[in-house]
Amino acid sequence: MCVKVACVGGGPAGLYLSILLKRQDPSHDITVYERDPEGSTYGWGVTYWRGLLDRLHERDPESAALLDAGSVRWSDGVAHVRDLTTRHSGDQGHGIGRHRLLEILAARARDLGVRLEYERAITAGDLPSGADLIVAADGVRSELRSHHSERFGTRLTPGRNHYVWLGTTKVFDAFTFAFTETAHGWIWCYGYGYGPDRSTCVVECAPVTWTGLGLDRASEADSRALLEKLFAAVLDGHPLLGRPGGTPWQTFRTLTNDTWHHGNLVLLGDAAHTTHYSIGAGTTLALEDAIALAAALREHPELPRALARYERERKAALLPVQSAARYSAQWYENLPRYMHLPPERMFALLGQRHSPLLPYVPPQLYYRLDRAAGQLEPLRRFKRWLGPKVARTVHARALTSRE
Incomplete structure (x- = not known):
C-alpha cells in the first residue's frame, strides 16, 4: 500500500526514517521538511558504538558504509585530574561530524526518491495536506508536539x-x-x-x-x-x-512524553525523548527510533496498530537507557563525592556512574566490591539482581512524588 508521509525535521531521525521507508516500498510518497537551510546544523561531532553501525549495515548497507568511512575511532578513555593522568582501554567508539552525517543521509534519501524541502517551516496550523502519516522529528523544542502537549503528556525536567x-x-x-x-x-x-x-x-x-x-x-x-x-x-x-x-x-532538560502518537501524528527522536548528553546516546536512540517505526509500519498496515507497536517497543527499550542517563547526570552533579579518590579509582567509578547502587554506597567500598565482583561470579549475580531492584524502587518513589 502506497502511503504519503510528511516528515517534519531533517535531522538524523527524520532522514533515516525516510530512507528506510523508501527501501521498504519505493512507491511511498515521502517528503522531509526542514526549517533551516541545507548544510546548516548545530553541534560538532556525534558519538556512537559498533552495535549501532552493525544495525545500520543490516538496514541500509550503502549509507552505513559511508558513515563507517567518514568516522574516526578510539578505544581508550583518558582522565586528567589536576596534574595526574590515567588511561583505560575499552570498547571501540566512533565519532562523526554532525554536518557530514546529515550530508550522507540527505544524499542517500534523495537517491531513493525522497523529496527534501529546506527552509520550509511547518506549524500545527500549516500541515501538509493529504498526508497519511505526519512525523514530528523536529527536536526537543518540537512545535508540533508543543501544540498537543497535553495530549502527549509532555514533561520537561531541568x-x-x-x-x-x-x-x-x-x-x-x-x-x-x-x-x-x-x-x-x-x-x-x-x-x-x-x-x-x-x-x-x-x-x-x-x-x-x-x-x-x-x-x-x-x-x-x-x-x-x-x-x-x-x-x-x-x-x-x-x-x-x-x-x-x-x-x-x-542546563540540560530531560524530555518525556506519556504517549508518542496522536491521530496520524507520531513523535520521533528528540521530539519524543531526551537522555543526558554524558551517555552519548542521542543520535543512536534517534536512529533506533527510525528503525523501529519503519519496521512497525511494514508489519502492521493499520496505522493505529503500527504506531502503538512502535511506542510500546521504544518505550521499553528506553527504560534502561533513561535510568542510566539519570544516574550519569547525578554522578556529575555529585562530583566532589568522588574527587578525593586516586585518579584510577575515580575513573573506574566514572565508568560505573550508570549504577543505581553507586549513590548509596561509599565510593571506596563500592570500588572494592566492584573489583571483587569482577572476579567472583556469585557477587556478579548479586550485583545484577540488586541493581534493577534499587532502580525500580527509586523510580517508583519519583513517580509517587510527582503524583
Missing part, C-alpha cells in the same frame, strides 16, 4: 549543572575527560574526535562554580578564553570554537 557545547582544533586520540579544581569548585570537560582536524569539547560545572568564575556574565569570547586557560593542559594551545550564531551556556 537539570542542575550548566554546560556549553564547543568545538576545538585539538584532535583527541581517546575519549578524554579533564577535571580542573578552581577556587569556586570543580569544572570539567568531555572531549572526543570526530574528524581529521576537529573534536567536540563539552564543558560542565555546578551553578556555584559557573557564577563564581563569572561565566554567567562573561561575553562569549571571554568565556572561551577562560576555559582555554583552565583546560590548557589538554588543549595543547589549541583554541575552543563556538558556533557562528552564538554558543550559550545551558
